[in-house]
Amino acid sequence: MYPFPQDGPVADPGLRHRRAHTEVVIRDAAGDPMASAEVTVRHVGHEFGFGASAFEFIPLATGALEGDDRELYERVSDLWLEVFNAGTLPFYWGQFEAERGRTATEALTATARWLRDRGVTLKGHPLVWHTLTAPWLDELTVPEVEAAQRERIRREVAEFAGLIDTWDAINEVVIMPHFDKYPNGITRLSRELGRIETVRLAFDEARSANPNATLLINDFDLGFGYDALLEGLLAAGVEIDAVGLQTHMHQGYRGEEETLEIIDRFARYGLPIHFTETTLVSGHLMPEHIVDLNDYVVDSWPSTPDGEERQADELTRHVRTLFSHPSVKSFTYWNAWDRDSWLGAPSGIIHADGTPKPAFEALRRLVTEEWHTPEQTLRTDDQGRIRVEGWRGRYEATAAGRTTQFTLAP
Amino acid sequence: MYPFPQDGPVADPGLRHRRAHTEVVIRDAAGDPMASAEVTVRHVGHEFGFGASAFEFIPLATGALEGDDRELYERVSDLWLEVFNAGTLPFYWGQFEAERGRTATEALTATARWLRDRGVTLKGHPLVWHTLTAPWLDELTVPEVEAAQRERIRREVAEFAGLIDTWDAINEVVIMPHFDKYPNGITRLSRELGRIETVRLAFDEARSANPNATLLINDFDLGFGYDALLEGLLAAGVEIDAVGLQTHMHQGYRGEEETLEIIDRFARYGLPIHFTETTLVSGHLMPEHIVDLNDYVVDSWPSTPDGEERQADELTRHVRTLFSHPSVKSFTYWNAWDRDSWLGAPSGIIHADGTPKPAFEALRRLVTEEWHTPEQTLRTDDQGRIRVEGWRGRYEATAAGRTTQFTLAP
Numbered sequence: 001m002y003p004f005p006q007d008g009p010v011a012d013p014g015l016r017h018r019r020a021h022t023e024v025v026i027r028d029a030a031g032d033p034m035a036s037a038e039v040t041v042r043h044v045g046h047e048f049g050f051g052a053s054a055f056e057f058i059p060l061a062t063g064a065l066e067g068d069d070r071e072l073y074e075r076v077s078d079l080w081l082e083v084f085n086a087g088t089l090p091f092y093w094g095q096f097e098a099e100r101g102r103t104a105t106e107a108l109t110a111t112a113r114w115l116r117d118r119g120v121t122l123k124g125h126p127l128v129w130h131t132l133t134a135p136w137l138d139e140l141t142v143p144e145v146e147a148a149q150r151e152r153i154r155r156e157v158a159e160f161a162g163l164i165d166t167w168d169a170i171n172e173v174v175i176m177p178h179f180d181k182y183p184n185g186i187t188r189l190s191r192e193l194g195r196i197e198t199v200r201l202a203f204d205e206a207r208s209a210n211p212n213a214t215l216l217i218n219d220f221d222l223g224f225g226y227d228a229l230l231e232g233l234l235a236a237g238v239e240i241d242a243v244g245l246q247t248h249m250h251q252g253y254r255g256e257e258e259t260l261e262i263i264d265r266f267a268r269y270g271l272p273i274h275f276t277e278t279t280l281v282s283g284h285l286m287p288e289h290i291v292d293l294n295d296y297v298v299d300s301w302p303s304t305p306d307g308e309e310r311q312a313d314e315l316t317r318h319v320r321t322l323f324s325h326p327s328v329k330s331f332t333y334w335n336a337w338d339r340d341s342w343l344g345a346p347s348g349i350i351h352a353d354g355t356p357k358p359a360f361e362a363l364r365r366l367v368t369e370e371w372h373t374p375e376q377t378l379r380t381d382d383q384g385r386i387r388v389e390g391w392r393g394r395y396e397a398t399a400a401g402r403t404t405q406f407t408l409a410p
Numbered sequence: 411m412y413p414f415p416q417d418g419p420v421a422d423p424g425l426r427h428r429r430a431h432t433e434v435v436i437r438d439a440a441g442d443p444m445a446s447a448e449v450t451v452r453h454v455g456h457e458f459g460f461g462a463s464a465f466e467f468i469p470l471a472t473g474a475l476e477g478d479d480r481e482l483y484e485r486v487s488d489l490w491l492e493v494f495n496a497g498t499l500p501f502y503w504g505q506f507e508a509e510r511g512r513t514a515t516e517a518l519t520a521t522a523r524w525l526r527d528r529g530v531t532l533k534g535h536p537l538v539w540h541t542l543t544a545p546w547l548d549e550l551t552v553p554e555v556e557a558a559q560r561e562r563i564r565r566e567v568a569e570f571a572g573l574i575d576t577w578d579a580i581n582e583v584v585i586m587p588h589f590d591k592y593p594n595g596i597t598r599l600s601r602e603l604g605r606i607e608t609v610r611l612a613f614d615e616a617r618s619a620n621p622n623a624t625l626l627i628n629d630f631d632l633g634f635g636y637d638a639l640l641e642g643l644l645a646a647g648v649e650i651d652a653v654g655l656q657t658h659m660h661q662g663y664r665g666e667e668e669t670l671e672i673i674d675r676f677a678r679y680g681l682p683i684h685f686t687e688t689t690l691v692s693g694h695l696m697p698e699h700i701v702d703l704n705d706y707v708v709d710s711w712p713s714t715p716d717g718e719e720r721q722a723d724e725l726t727r728h729v730r731t732l733f734s735h736p737s738v739k740s741f742t743y744w745n746a747w748d749r750d751s752w753l754g755a756p757s758g759i760i761h762a763d764g765t766p767k768p769a770f771e772a773l774r775r776l777v778t779e780e781w782h783t784p785e786q787t788l789r790t791d792d793q794g795r796i797r798v799e800g801w802r803g804r805y806e807a808t809a810a811g812r813t814t815q816f817t818l819a820p
Contacts, residue, residue, distance in 0.1 A: 002552060002602035142412060174634050178675065191678070192412035194641045224584050225635030228605055232642020235606045265588065268601070 003234070008267030009326040011260055017326040018048065018371070020408040021389035026380050026399045033384025037399045041386070043373035045119065045394035047409065048323065049274070049330025050367050051086030054115060054122075056337050061114035062107045075354045076337050083363050087115050088276070088332055089164065091124045091156060092132035100136050105159055112163045122164045123332075125276075126171035126218065127153045128202045130179045130186040137185025142192050145185040150205050157209035166214040168244060168276065170202040174221040174229060181292070195229060200238045207239070218244030218276050222262050230269055243269070244276040248334065250286040250293055250345055253314040256321045267327035275322055275331035282311035282357055283346040296343060303338065303346035303357065312358035315349065319366055333363075413644070418677030419736040421670055427736040428458065428781070430818040431799035436790050436809045443794025447809045451796070453783035455529065455804035457819065458733065459684070459740025460777050461496030464525060464532075466747050471524035472517045485764045486747050493773050497525050498686070498742055499574065501534045501566055502542035510546045515569055522573045532574045533742075535686075536581035536628065537563045538612045540589045540596040547595025552602050555595040560615045567619035576624040578654060578686065580612040584631040584639060591702070605639060606646045613648055628654030628686050632672050640679055652739065653679070654686040660696040660703055660755055663724040666731045677737035685732055685741035692721035692767055693756040706753060713748065713756035713767065722768035725759070729776055743773075 009017075026034045059065050060073045089108060090096070097103045112122050128149060137145050157167060172179075176198065177191040190198040199217060206215050217233070217240050219226050233240060243266050247254065254262075266273055282303040290296045315333075322328045335341050338348035349359040356364075373390030380386050380399070388395065390408055397404045419427075436444045469475050470483045499518060500506070507513045522532050538559060547555050567577060582589075586608065587601040600608040609627060616625050627643070627650050629636050643650060653676050657664065664672075676683055692713040700706045725743075732738045745751050748758035759769040766774075783800030790796050790809070798805065800818055807814045 003607075004602055004604050006552075006598065006601055142416075174638060178634060188416065191416055192414055194414050194645070195638055196641055196645045197413075221634070223633070223635060224588060224631070225633060225638045228584060228635045228639040228642065231604045231606055232638065232645060235604070235642060236645045 004268050005270075008264060008270065010264065011321070011324040012326065013324050015324060018323060018392055019390065020392050020410060021387060022406065022408055023385050023387050024397055024404065024406050025384045026386060026397060026404065027384065028400065029402065034380055034399060035382045035384055037380045037384070039378045039380060039386050039397050039399040040375065041378060041388055042375050042396045042398070043390055043393060044396050046085055046367070046371070047392035047407075049086040049121065049332070050084050050363075051088060051121075051123070051330055051332035052080065052084045052336040053090075053277075053332065053334050054080075054087030054111070054120070055090050055335070056339065057087070057115060058107055058111045061111040072354050076350055079350055079354075079356055079360065080336055081118055081120070083360065083367050084333075084336070085119065086121045086123065086330060086332065088123045088125045091126065092129070093134040093152060094132045096156075097134055097152070100134070109160070109163065112160060116163055121166070123166040123168065124156065124160060124164045126168035127156065127206060128169065128186060128198065129171040130176050130184050130190070131172070133184050133186045138183065140185060142188055145189045146193070146201070149186070149189065150201060153202060153205035154209040157206045157213060161210040161213070165210065165212055167206055167216065168218045169206045169215040170199050171218045172220060173199055173217065174219050174223075174225045196232050196236045196238065199233055200236065203238055203240065214241045216240070216242045216244040216274060216276070218246065220246040220248065220277075222246075227265055227269075230266070234269065240271060242272040242274050242329065244274045246277040247275055247318075248277055248279040248293060249314075250279055250281055250296070250343065250347070251288055251290070252285050253280060253318065256317060259318065259321045260325065263322075263325045263327060267325070272329040273325075273327045274329055277334040278318065278331055279334045279342070279345070279347045280311050280314050280318065280359070281345050281347050282307040282359065286345075293343060298344065301344050301346055303351065307346065308357045308359065311349070312362040315359045316362045316366065319363065323371070414678050418674060418680065420674065421731070421734040422736065423734050425734060428733060428802055429800065430802050430820060431797060432816065432818055433795050433797050434807055434814065434816050435794050436796060436807060436814065437794065438810065439812065444790055444809060445792045445794050447790045447794070449788045449790060449796050449807050449809040450785065451788060451798055452785050452806045452808070453800055453803060454806050456495055456777065456781070457802035457817075459496040459531065459742070460494050460773075461498060461531075461533070461740055461742035462490065462494045462746040463500075463687075463742065463744050464490075464497030464521070464530070465500050465745070466749065467497070467525060468517055468521045471521040482764050486749075486760055489760055489764075489766055489770065490746055491528055491530070493770065493777050494743075494746070495529065496531045496533070496740060496742065498533045498535045499525075501536065502539070503544040503562060504542045506566075507544055507562070510544070519570070519573065522570060526573055531576070533576040533578065534566065534570060534574045536578035537566065537616060538579065538596060538608070539581035540586050540594050540600070541582070543594050543596045548593065550595060552598055555599045556603070556611070559596070559599065560611060563612060563615035564619040567616045567623060571620040571623070575620065575622055577616055577626065578628045579616045579625040580609050581628045582630060583609055583627065584629050584633075584635045606642050606648065609643055610646065610648045613650065617649070624651045626650070626652045626654040626684060626686070628656065630656040630658065630687075632656075637675055637679075640676070644679065650681060652682040652684050654684045656687040657685055657728075658687055658689040658703060658744065659724075660689055660691055660706070660753065660757070661698055661700070662695050663690060663728065666727060669728065669731045670735065673732075673735045673737060677735070682739040683735075683737045684739055687744040688728065688741055689744045689752075689755070689757045690721050690724050690728065690769070691755050691757050692717040692769065696755075703753060708754065711754050711756055713761065717756065718767045718769065721759070722772040725769045726772045726776065729773065733781070
C-alpha cells in the first residue's frame with residue numbers, strides 16, 4: 001500500500017556497509033582442511049565500482065598505435081588500471097553505426113576483451129539517446145525508427161553478452177521528447193511514444209537479448225523531473241536495475257550536502273545508484289550561465305597548479321561521499337586522461353603527457369591504501385579455518401603454494 | 411501505439427477557435443416560428459473562463475461588513491463582475507478546518523451562492539496540498555492522514571456539488587514529496603504513497619463524490635518534471651480533466667514565446683489547459699534570486715505609474731496569448747484587488763482604494779469590447795430563423811418581448 005519508505009538507506013561515514021567478514025576453510029590438494037597452516041590473504045579487487053570512461057583504450061586495443069604514441073598510451077593504461085576496476089565503452093549509435101549496417105563491433109569487441117583480460121568490468125553507453133544518434137534515422141518514419149532502435153539494442157546487447165553485461169539502456173529521457181537543438185529520430189520517437197514506453201522499449205529489448213544484464217536509466221537532470229519519471233516507470237512496471245546519476249561538475253563541485261541530498265532522494269526507491277559520469281576540472285570553472293555544457297567552446301582550457309589541488313581535494317571528498325552511502329554501488333570518472341577529453345576540459349586526473357595529477361594520487365590513495373585491506377598472514381585453526389575481515393571485494397588466500405579465491409560480501 | 415501526437419493544437423492569432431455560428435428558430439408564445447420578425451441578439455457570457463481568485467467576496471457575502479467598508483467592497487465587486495465570469499474560492503485545509511471537525515462550510519456556501527447568483531462559475535482550491543494543510547495532521551500516522559484526506563475530499567466535493575463543480579483536486583505534486591520547509595502530513599503521505607497514487611487518491615475521491623466535476627491537477631513547476639509526471643499519471647490511468655498551470659510572474663512577465671512553448675508542451679497530451687494563477691505586478695519586480703516567492707518579505711511594495719502601464723501591457727499580451735491557443739480554456743488572475751493581496755504585492759488590477767488600474771481597463775476592453783459580440787438586430791426568415799455568428803458563449807435573442815437563450819459553441 002505504501003510502496004516508498006519515508007526515508008531510504010542513509011550515509012554512514014563509518015563505512016560499515018563497505019566491510020564484511022567471513023570464514024574460509026583452507027584445504028590441501030586432497031581437499032582436506034589444513035589445520036594450523038600459515039595463510040597469506042590478499043585483497044585483489046573491490047566490490048565497489050571505481051570506474052572511468054575507457055574510450056581511450058580503443059586505439060591501443062585495436063593495435064592502431066605505434067612508437068612513442070603506443071608507449072604513451074601504455075603508460076596511461078598502467079596508471080588507469082592501478083585505480084579503476086570498471087570502464088564505460090562508447091556505443092553512441094551515430095558513431096557505432098554511422099552508415100546503416102556498418103558497425104564498429106570489431107573494434108569494440110577487441111577493446112572490451114583487452115579490458116576484461118585486465119580485470120575491468122565493462123558497461124556499454126548508451127543504447128538509446130537523442131544525442132549522437134544515427135543520422136540516417138532522420139529519413140525514417142517513427143515506426144521505422146522504432147523498429148531500427150529495437151533491432152540495434154538486441155544486436156549490440158546479444159553480441160557483447162558475457163563481455164559487457166551492464167548497459168546504460170537509455171540516456172537523458174527527462175529532456176528527450178523536448179530536446180530541440182536539432183531534429184533527430186529518437187526525439188521524434190519519444191515524443192510520440194512518451195517517455196515511459198520509450199524506456200520500456202529500451203529495457204525490454206536489452207533484457208530479452210541478455211537476461212543477466214544490469215540495465216540502467218541514466219540522466220544529467222537530477223531534479224524532480226527525474227524522480228517523478230522514476231515513479232511513473234515503477235508504476236508502469238518497467239524493471240530498472242539501477243539508477244544512473246551524471247555529475248559533470250565543470251561549473252563547480254556540488255559539495256557533500258547537495259550530493260547526499262540527491263542520493264537520499266533517489267535512494268528511497270530501493271534501487272542501486274550508480275554515479276555514471278563524474279567530472280571535476282583542474283583548471284578554471286565553466287561560467288555559471290552556460291546551461292548546455294556543450295555550448296561552452298574555448299580554444300584552450302589549461303590545467304593549473306591551483307586547479308589541480310582543488311580537483312584532488314574535491315575528488316577525494318566526492319568519492320568519500322559516494323562511498324559513504326550504502327545505495328551507491330559505483331562511480332565512473334569522466335574522463336581519466338586529458339587527451340581528447342570532453343569539451344577540451346582539463347577534467348583528467350592524468351595529464352595529456354601521461355603524468356598523473358594530484359587527483360590521481362588522491363584516488364590511488366583511497367583505492368589502494370585507505371580502502372584496501374592490507375595483506376595479512378594468518379594461521380588456520382584446528383579445523384583449517386581462518387576468519388577474514390576487511391573491505392568488501394575479491395580476495396585470494398595462499399597456503400603451501402596453493403591459492404583459493406573468495407569474496408567478502410554482505 | 412503512439413499515444414501522443416508529435417505536435418498538439420497550435421496557436422491561431424486569428425482566433426477562429428473562439429468563434430462559432432449557429433441558426434436559431436425564434437418562436438412565439440404558442441411555439442410557432444415567427445417569420446420576418448425583428449430580433450435583438452445579445453452576447454451575455456463568454457465560453458472562455460476569464461477568472462480571478464474570489465477570496466475577497468467572503469466578508470461581503472457573509473454579511474461581515476458595514477458602512478464604508480461595505481460600500482468599498484461593493485464597488486470592487488461591481489468592477490470585478492464586469493470583467494470576470496469565473497472565480498476561485500479558498501479551501502485550504504488548514505483554514506477551512508483549522509480545528510478538526512469545525513469547518514468553514516457555511517461561509518464558503520454563502521460566498522459560492524452569492525457569486526453563482528451573479529453568474530460566476532466557481533472552482534474550489536485545493537483539495538490536496540502540503541502548504542496550508544491542516545496542522546492537526548502532524549499528530550496522525552500516514553494511514554490516518556490518508557483516511558482523513560480521503561474523507562475531507564468526499565465531504566467538500568459532495569457538500570458543494572452543484573455550486574462548485576470544478577476543483578483543483580491536487581496542488582503542486584511535483585515538489586510535494588520533497589517539500590522541506592516544514593514537516594506536514596501531506597508531504598509524509600505523498601512520500602510513502604508516491605506522487606501517482608497520491609494524485610489518484612485525490613481524483614478518485616473527488617470523482618466519487620461528484621461524477622460531473624471537472625478535476626484539475628495544478629502546479630507552479632512548469633518544467634519537464636510536470637510533464638513527465640503527467641505521462642506517468644496517464645500511463646497509470648488517472649483520469650485528469652484539465653491541466654492547471656500557475657504563472658505567478660512577480661519576477662517578470664514570461665513573454666509570448668515562452669508562454670506558447672509551455673502551452674505547446676502540455677497541449678500534446680490532448681487535455682484542456684487552465685491558467686490557474688496568473689500574477690503580474692504593477693510595481694517593482696521581485697528579485698530574480700528568490701526561489702520560493704514566499705521568501706520575499708517587504709514592508710511595502712507600492713504600485714507605480716510606470717509599473718501600472720507595464721502591467722496593463724503585459725496583462726493584455728498574456729491574455730491574448732492564452733486566448734490565441736485552442737487548448738487553453740480559462741485563465742484566473744491572482745488576485746484582482748490589492749487589498750490583502752498575496753505577498754503584499756501590487757498584483758491587483760484594482761487599487762486598494764477600489765479604483766481601477768490601467769490593467770483593469772485593458773482587460774475590460776478585451777472582455778467587453780474586442781471579444782464581445784456587439785448587440786445586433788436581425789430579422790428572421792420565412793421559417794423564423796436567424797443566423798448568428800460571433801464569439802463563443804451564451805447569447806439571448808429577444809423578439810416581441812420574449813427572450814430565448816442559446817449558446818455559440820463548436
